[in-house]
Amino acid sequence: MEFLFNGRDIAFxxxxxxxxxxxxxxxxxxxVFCGIGxxxxxxxVIGDKPVRGCVTQAEPGQVISRAV
Ligand code: FES
Incomplete structure (x- = not known):
């Protein structure tokens, strides 16, 4: 399974x-400091929503970018 991060396919x-x-x-x-949210x-950012990646389960086809 993969999602897209800054234009790169990331396997998970x-x-x-x-x-x-x-x-x-x-x-x-x-x-990445605490790992617990x-x-x-x-x-x-997933779509247009900022989220904490450490407590967000990866899903196939997500389009993710680095938060500014
Ligand atoms: S690493 Fe601290 S909230 Fe995700």
């Missing part, structure tokens, strides 16, 4: 969070 496994998939793909090497360091 069922049940994996958006942030976990991004870290595994080398797209996140900083800004408290710090907002993992903020991304």
């Amino acid at each position: 496994e069922a049940g994996q969070s958006v942030t976990a998939a991004l870290v595994r793909a080398g797209e996140r090497d900083s800004g 408290v710090c907002f360091g993992c903020l991304v």
Whole structure:
């Protein structure tokens, strides 16, 4: 399964969070602090909605971008 992040296909496994998939793909090497939805360091935008990637389950076909 894959989602799109800043124009790049990112593979993930069922049940994996958006942030976990991004870290595994080398797209996140900083800004992920708590991993439990408290710090907002993992903020991304899915569609037009900002979300915390560490507590958002990855879904096939999501279009995700880095939060500014
Ligand atoms: S890493 Fe802290 S809210 Fe996601």
